[in-house]
Amino acid sequence: FGVGGRYPGHFRELGSVAVDEDGNVYTAEDGQGRRLQKFTNLGYGPVTSEHQGALYPAASQ
Numbered sequence: 001f002g003v004g005g006r007y008p009g010h011f012r013e014l015g016s017v018a019v020d021e022d023g024n025v026y027t028a029e030d031g032q033g034r035r036l037q038k039f040t041n042l043g044y045g046p047v048t049s050e051h052q053g054a055l056y057p058a059a060s061q
Helices: none
Strands: 014-019 025-029 036-040 043-046
Touching: none
Parallel strands: none
Antiparallel strands: 014 025, 025 036, 036 043
């Protein structure tokens, strides 16, 4: 957990980290490794596309 790489639990070009009200940790990676991971007290895994918002907020017109 937390070492450089492309496998679950590894990080490549870590861009941001967030924690929700339940204590789950989310990480977002930039560059070619662009992905979201969710870490809970039970383990970790990718955040599936149906649970992702926009990669970049849309500018208001």
